Amino acid sequence: MATDTAIDARAQLLLxxxxxxxxxxxQPVGSTALVEASGLGISPATVxxxxxxxxxxxxxxxxxxxxxxxxxxQGYRFFVDTxxxxxxxxxxxxxxxAGELKPDPDLQGLMRRASTLLSSVTRLTGMVMLPRRRxxxxxxxxxxxxxxxxxxxxxxxxxxxxQNRIIHLDHPCNPGELQxxxxxxxxRFAGQSMQAIRNTLLxxxxxxxxxxxxxxxxxxxxxxxxxxxxxxQPGGDYVLEGGSNLMEYAEMADMEKLHxxxxxxxxxxxxxxxxxxxxxxxxxxxxIGEESGYQVFDGxxxxxxxxxxxxxxxxxxxxxxxxxxxxERVIPVVDVTAKLLGAALNSKE
Amino acid sequence: MATDTAIDARAQLLLxxxxxxxxxxxQPVGSTALVEASGLGISPATVxxxxxxxxxxxxxxxxxxxxxxxxxxQGYRFFVDTxxxxxxxxxxxxxxxAGELKPDPDLQGLMRRASTLLSSVTRLTGMVMLPRRRxxxxxxxxxxxxxxxxxxxxxxxxxxxxQNRIIHLDHPCNPGELQxxxxxxxxRFAGQSMQAIRNTLLxxxxxxxxxxxxxxxxxxxxxxxxxxxxxxQPGGDYVLEGGSNLMEYAEMADMEKLHxxxxxxxxxxxxxxxxxxxxxxxxxxxxIGEESGYQVFDGxxxxxxxxxxxxxxxxxxxxxxxxxxxxERVIPVVDVTAKLLGAALNSKE
DNA sequence: TTTTAGCACTCAATGAGAAAGAGTGCTAAC
DNA sequence: GTTAGCACTCTTTCTCATTGAGTGCTAAAA
Numbered sequence: 001m002a003t004d005t006a007i008d009a010r011a012q013l014l015l016x017x018x019x020x021x022x023x024x025x026x027q028p029v030g031s032t033a034l035v036e037a038s039g040l041g042i043s044p045a046t047v048x049x050x051x052x053x054x055x056x057x058x059x060x061x062x063x064x065x066x067x068x069x070x071x072x073x074q075g076y077r078f079f080v081d082t083x084x085x086x087x088x089x090x091x092x093x094x095x096x097x098a099g100e101l102k103p104d105p106d107l108q109g110l111m112r113r114a115s116t117l118l119s120s121v122t123r124l125t126g127m128v129m130l131p132r133r134r135x136x137x138x139x140x141x142x143x144x145x146x147x148x149x150x151x152x153x154x155x156x157x158x159x160x161x162x163q164n165r166i167i168h169l170d171h172p173c174n175p176g177e178l179q180x181x182x183x184x185x186x187x188r189f190a191g192q193s194m195q196a197i198r199n200t201l202l203x204x205x206x207x208x209x210x211x212x213x214x215x216x217x218x219x220x221x222x223x224x225x226x227x228x229x230x231x232x233q234p235g236g237d238y239v240l241e242g243g244s245n246l247m248e249y250a251e252m253a254d255m256e257k258l259h260x261x262x263x264x265x266x267x268x269x270x271x272x273x274x275x276x277x278x279x280x281x282x283x284x285x286x287x288i289g290e291e292s293g294y295q296v297f298d299g300x301x302x303x304x305x306x307x308x309x310x311x312x313x314x315x316x317x318x319x320x321x322x323x324x325x326x327x328e329r330v331i332p333v334v335d336v337t338a339k340l341l342g343a344a345l346n347s348k349e
Numbered sequence: 350m351a352t353d354t355a356i357d358a359r360a361q362l363l364l365x366x367x368x369x370x371x372x373x374x375x376q377p378v379g380s381t382a383l384v385e386a387s388g389l390g391i392s393p394a395t396v397x398x399x400x401x402x403x404x405x406x407x408x409x410x411x412x413x414x415x416x417x418x419x420x421x422x423q424g425y426r427f428f429v430d431t432x433x434x435x436x437x438x439x440x441x442x443x444x445x446x447a448g449e450l451k452p453d454p455d456l457q458g459l460m461r462r463a464s465t466l467l468s469s470v471t472r473l474t475g476m477v478m479l480p481r482r483r484x485x486x487x488x489x490x491x492x493x494x495x496x497x498x499x500x501x502x503x504x505x506x507x508x509x510x511x512q513n514r515i516i517h518l519d520h521p522c523n524p525g526e527l528q529x530x531x532x533x534x535x536x537r538f539a540g541q542s543m544q545a546i547r548n549t550l551l552x553x554x555x556x557x558x559x560x561x562x563x564x565x566x567x568x569x570x571x572x573x574x575x576x577x578x579x580x581x582q583p584g585g586d587y588v589l590e591g592g593s594n595l596m597e598y599a600e601m602a603d604m605e606k607l608h609x610x611x612x613x614x615x616x617x618x619x620x621x622x623x624x625x626x627x628x629x630x631x632x633x634x635x636x637i638g639e640e641s642g643y644q645v646f647d648g649x650x651x652x653x654x655x656x657x658x659x660x661x662x663x664x665x666x667x668x669x670x671x672x673x674x675x676x677e678r679v680i681p682v683v684d685v686t687a688k689l690l691g692a693a694l695n696s697k698e
Numbered sequence: 699t700t701t702t703a704g705c706a707c708t709c710a711a712t713g714a715g716a717a718a719g720a721g722t723g724c725t726a727a728c
Numbered sequence: 729g730t731t732a733g734c735a736c737t738c739t740t741t742c743t744c745a746t747t748g749a750g751t752g753c754t755a756a757a758a
Binding site for chain 1: 452453454455457488489491493495501503505508509511513514515590591592593596597602604607608611612614615
């Protein structure tokens with residue numbers, strides 16, 4: 001764009017200080033205040049001229065004629081992309097965060113701690129999508145009879161994640177058979193991916209129904225029921241902590257908007273949709289105001305980062321706050337937390 | 350109290366209609382409106398006299414001189430205790446609720462569904478304390494080695510509740526030993542209470558350290574680590590759904606109060622404390638406004654009911670809403686939900 | 699050509715009155 | 729004991745003027 005050339009160094013500095021000032025106090029910034037804060041030896045009138053240009057470009061706007069200027073979503077975008085400098089966290093802080101995120105078989109609990117951590121460190125709302133792996137590596141399975149036809153299946157994937165569900169059989173099954181079935185599956189499939197196992201089982205079920213003895217058929221049938229297929233996989237879920245922090249910001253005072261926002265938190269799908277989008281990115285991803293694509297999130301920004309286990313992205317975490325959040329501080333926090341969570345999940349040590 | 354005699358039948362009817370009207374529209378009720386609503390062929394002036402008496406007794410109050418009357422917490426208490434008539438839910442409704450609460454090994458999920466159910470049926474905020482049993486009946490245990498000294502322990506209590514944690518051993522342990530240990534525990538302790546098992550194990554560990562072979566010592570040590578003792582038992586937790594519903598009530602418009610309320614939801618201990626109190630009650634328990642004992646909950650009421658498995662109370666659920674909530678409707682809903690949740694947990698069928 | 703001083707103008711925020719409306723408390727009559 | 733009548737209180741709502749912040753424009757200065 002040719003118009004980009006309009007933003008010379010001085011205009012950039014002014015925009016930068018404007019955004020920073022607005023982030024820190026939430027008020028529209030006037031020309032005189034900007035002169036002082038920027039340190040440029042310039043008159044307010046000149047600043048006003050520049051502001052008019054920035055407004056033309058859609059980077060700032062004024063709420064009304066006699067107010068100062070406020071950054072637009074585009075303004076924030078420009079700030080985030082080219083004006084701002086993120087410093088990595090000091091190692092002290094990193095160590096503090098790491099202390100909270102140790103490996104833990106209680107996935108839900110771990111995610112919750114990560115979310116609380118994000119929220120308390122940033123004083124915003126933290127959210128962590130529960131990990132969903134394309135391929136989980138099978139470790140162990142166990143069948144426990146509840147009644148003749150109802151069986152509690154417990155299995156372990158990815159070293160230490162324990163999952164379980166109840167399955168229903170067509171015909172009664174005795175404990176011995178169950179034990180055999182479990183042994184069979186454990187010996188044969190340990191270390192393989194769940195998807196692969198499922199496929200193999202389905203194949204065998206079709207091709208070899210009568211060539212194998214009955215307990216194997218049972219084993220296969222049970223495992224087929226027990227291991228959720230791609231399609232059945234639970235729709236995704238996330239935990240959110242520190243929602244009340246948002247109420248400390250004056251711009252959230254509109255009760256109707258706040259209600260809708262919290263409802264979105266509860267209904268989940270909009271947040272999940274956004275987190276899903278962020279999963280494709282490589283590192284920290286930022287959605288500013290309207291960029292989220294949802295009305296409810298107008299006036300809010302997201303800072304997210306995918307977390308991954310052995311190179312594969314398995315989930316996303318981040319924060320949600322008012323658009324005027326402290327990006328310089330929040331971005332590295334989210335970044336590091338994602339890495340630490342990945343590490344905690346990757347508990348090979 | 351002699352003053353109690355002051356509340357004659359007519360005054361009671363007036364109080365009743367006043368409360369009902371205030372519940373339905375949230376506004377102070379004036380004498381003329383009360384005459385109409387009550388159906389008594391009485392003049393407003395008379396009603397005013399009666400209102401003065403009720404105010405004397407602390408059952409109603411007026412926000413200011415020229416407003417109508419509003420029930421006080423005491424007024425609501427009287428209404429709830431003696432004026433109101435709760436009708437049991439029709440069987441259709443019960444069936445509908447029951448459909449949502451099937452037995453499920455995913456405890457957390459079940460609790461969440463119960464909470465969501467409460468919230469959506471009442472349009473208030475639902476909460477369910479996670480079950481905590483004095484005695485869990487041991488069903489099965491399994492040790493999976495993660496590394497030489499780190500072991501993933503999975504055990505099942507109460508038929509279908511799967512729990513797990515990681516334990517650390519002093520000395521390396523091979524898979525065969527682990528298997529033997531698990532077999533030993535499974536055979537010897539199936540069906541016993543966790544508390545009893547723990548005690549037995551501790552005893553044996555002291556008395557018979559050298560008389561048994563090494564794997565048994567290991568088994569005992571592991572189990573001791575794995576089964577949390579009374580004191581270590583997790584401090585209690587609860588799930589809450591439908592918080593945003595509260596924002597639909599005008600009396601919650603004060604942002605500061607709302608913030609504190611949601612913060613209390615997140616910090617949990619106040620709610621847990623309240624739920625704990627309610628656990629001692631036999632059936633539905635109601636806390637109105639100030640009765641909760643916490644400032645934050647002023648203006649809110651709780652309707653709770655303990656739920657139990659085979660006679661023993663294991664948790665509490667309920668709703669929180671503004672004091673002017675529809676008790677007649679909410680009470681049976683909470684009551685039934687508690688019973689249904691107990692039934693779902695008591696999955697013997 | 700850019701910067702700046704000067705000034706008129708716009709608009710939100712604040713506060714003071716006035717008017718309306720709701721509902722009470724009191725008194726005196728029924 | 730009940731009620732009509734009435735003065736009184738207090739909130740709510742509206743209008744109107746005032747203040748103050750900050751702009752946009754114009755014309756002069758650099």
